[in-house]
Amino acid sequence: MAEIDGATLIARSLKQHGVQYMFGIVGVPVVPVAFAAQREGITYIGMRHEQSASYAAQAVGYLTGRPGACLVVSGPGMTNAISGLANAWSNRWPMILIGGASDISQHGMGAFQEAPQVEAARPWCKYAAQVDRVERIPYFVEQAVRTSIYGRPGPVYLDLPGDIIGARVEDEATAQRPPVPDPPRPFADPDAVEAALAALRSAERPLVIVGKGTAYARAEDEVRAFIEATQLPYLATPMGKGVLPDDHPLSVGAARSFVLQNANLVFLMGGRLNWILHFGLPPRFNPDVRIVQMDIAAEEIGTNVPAEVALVGDARAVTAQLNAKLREQPWQFGAENTWRTGIAKKIEENRAVTEALFDDDSVPMNYYRALRDIRDALPADAIICSEGANTMDIGRTVLPNFLPRHRLDAGSFGTMGVGLAFAIAAQAVHPEKRVVAVEGDSAFGFSGMEVEVACRYGMPITFVILNNNGISGGPSTLDRSRPIMPNAYIPQARYEKIIEAFGGKGWFVERPEELRPALDAAMGSGGPAIVNVMISPSAQRKPQQFGWLTR
Numbered sequence: 266m267a268e269i270d271g272a273t274l275i276a277r278s279l280k281q282h283g284v285q286y287m288f289g290i291v292g293v294p295v296v297p298v299a300f301a302a303q304r305e306g307i308t309y310i311g312m313r314h315e316q317s318a319s320y321a322a323q324a325v326g327y328l329t330g331r332p333g334a335c336l337v338v339s340g341p342g343m344t345n346a347i348s349g350l351a352n353a354w355s356n357r358w359p360m361i362l363i364g365g366a367s368d369i370s371q372h373g374m375g376a377f378q379e380a381p382q383v384e385a386a387r388p389w390c391k392y393a394a395q396v397d398r399v400e401r402i403p404y405f406v407e408q409a410v411r412t413s414i415y416g417r418p419g420p421v422y423l424d425l426p427g428d429i430i431g432a433r434v435e436d437e438a439t440a441q442r443p444p445v446p447d448p449p450r451p452f453a454d455p456d457a458v459e460a461a462l463a464a465l466r467s468a469e470r471p472l473v474i475v476g477k478g479t480a481y482a483r484a485e486d487e488v489r490a491f492i493e494a495t496q497l498p499y500l501a502t503p504m505g506k507g508v509l510p511d512d513h514p515l516s517v518g519a520a521r522s523f524v525l526q527n528a529n530l531v532f533l534m535g536g537r538l539n540w541i542l543h544f545g546l547p548p549r550f551n552p553d554v555r556i557v558q559m560d561i562a563a564e565e566i567g568t569n570v571p572a573e574v575a576l577v578g579d580a581r582a583v584t585a586q587l588n589a590k591l592r593e594q595p596w597q598f599g600a601e602n603t604w605r606t607g608i609a610k611k612i613e614e615n616r617a618v619t620e621a622l623f624d625d626d627s628v629p630m631n632y633y634r635a636l637r638d639i640r641d642a643l644p645a646d647a648i649i650c651s652e653g654a655n656t657m658d659i660g661r662t663v664l665p666n667f668l669p670r671h672r673l674d675a676g677s678f679g680t681m682g683v684g685l686a687f688a689i690a691a692q693a694v695h696p697e698k699r700v701v702a703v704e705g706d707s708a709f710g711f712s713g714m715e716v717e718v719a720c721r722y723g724m725p726i727t728f729v730i731l732n733n734n735g736i737s738g739g740p741s742t743l744d745r746s747r748p749i750m751p752n753a754y755i756p757q758a759r760y761e762k763i764i765e766a767f768g769g770k771g772w773f774v775e776r777p778e779e780l781r782p783a784l785d786a787a788m789g790s791g792g793p794a795i796v797n798v799m800i801s802p803s804a805q806r807k808p809q810q811f812g813w814l815t816r
């Protein structure tokens with residue numbers, strides 16, 4: 266009678282439920298799992314740090330709607346991956362972490378890398394379990410995959426002791442469940458759909474906020490139809506960008522502070538009133554703002570500001586419900602009113618300030634000047650990964666997105682170090698697309714060794730580092746006669762040389778006129794490249810009405 270081992274069974278079960286990508290670092294006891302994954306037709310990408318492997322797995326989850334798998338060894342391998350679990354938990358992205366664990370037969374004996382792994386995973390996960398018998402692997406994998414993508418998505422954890430991975434069992438004792446179907450798409454209460462449209466019709470200064478939940482739900486066609494049918498002004502959240510193209514005439518992103526502060530009704534589509542949206546509270550929001558809220562998770566409704574109307578359901582299904590009602594009873598927000606003219610005026614004012622910064626050819630460059638050239642060099646369907654403080658915040662306003670799920674950033678958890686792994690995941694999922702990671706020099710440093718992964722797999726990712734000598738701008742020279750400033754790095758560090766060690770190409774850019782040729786050469790090189798761009802340590806965002814976080 267045919268036998269199957271635990272490693273093959275885990276790989277086969279993952280494949281059975283649509284898991285296509287695995288990122289990891291091998292060692293005892295998970296080596297056979299990685300080889301089995303390759304044999305079963307799962308793409309295995311070996312990373313240089315578990316943190317990056319776990320970031321990559323969740324980016325796959327966001328981009329494809331099926332969790333990416335992250336494979337790590339017991340003990341420190343598993344604990345290194347917890348930052349990824351936390352980031353996925355905060356972003357509500359699906360991923361499945363598979364942690365090797367010490368043998369069940371040695372539990373409590375001080376086994377090699379023995380650790381309370383399930384307990385450590387649990388606060389970040391929708392589901393965390395140890396596989397207790399080899400023949401139950403298909404059960405646990407189905408449970409984990411389904412839980413990660415059904416309802417509100419999120420990370421899950423499976424603990425795989427070495428003696429389960431190595432165990433053999435009769436093949437026929439291990440029947441697979443049918444593949445987990447795509448998540449059900451619940452509709453909202455039809456009365457709430459009517460109420461939402463009535464609320465929008467009654468608002469003098471309405472604003473739609475398009476969140477990344479709509480991107481995850483693949484609701485772009487429905488959201489576009491809704492915005493165009495109603496002619497409502499909309500603002501995209503950082504990763505909601507691209508659900509509608511950023512150059513859409515109804516986008517009011519260039520007047521963000523103004524519209525948030527003055528809207529008297531906000532329709533929140535698949536976004537949360539967390540710190541990124543200033544909790545929906547004054548001074549950033551109108552104290553009397555009315556909230557119409559659409560979310561897949563009922564428990565999200567009313568967070569920080571009570572919702573007048575709750576649309577609980579899948580963003581694509583619910584927006585289609587709204588669109589159907591609008592076809593029965595067409596309605597548009599007025600074309601001419603003080604709300605529209607006020608927004609248009611603010612957009613113009615903001616544009617004038619940034620134009621001056623775009624055209625400033627000072628050396629070293631300011632962020633806007635550098636980002637202008639990056640913007641102009643990118644194709645419209647580029648996938649942009651972005652992290653840093655100013656690099657990311659200014660980049661979000663300068664680098665446009667024209668397609669959904671084409672922007673990945675530090676996200677709800679504000680995590681530095683995600684960018685390289687996100688770029689690797691994006692290039693794995695979309696080998697045909699231009700992927701660019703726009704990185705602050707500090708952000709790059711968290712995961713810089715992952716450029717070796719891009720080189721090893723021949724991924725033509727362009728890593729652009731906006732280098733201002735430290736965390737949000739360090740000193741231009743290092744004075745070792747005093748304590749080195751906590752935010753300082755080696756000035757003018759030649760990060761581009763790191764990738765050359767692995768066969769990639771590097772460019773060092775100091776002057777504005779050198780930047781576009783370097784970007785074009787890097788993207789034309791056909792392989793991975795770093796463009797290391799010196800930015801003035803004193804360069805900042807254009808003057809802002811409110812301080813960051815508005816404490």
Ligand SMILES: Cc1ncc(C[n+]2csc(CCOP(=O)(O)OP(=O)(O)O)c2C)c(N)n1
Pocket residue numbers: 652653654655656657679680681682704705706707708709731733735736737738
């Ligand atoms: C994992 C993690 N550690 C530390 C921080 C704190 N932090 C926020 S932004 C940042 C780096 C900002 O500098 P840089 O990436 O160079 O971008 P810049 O603002 O200079 O453009 C750091 C370390 C964080 N957000 N995440």
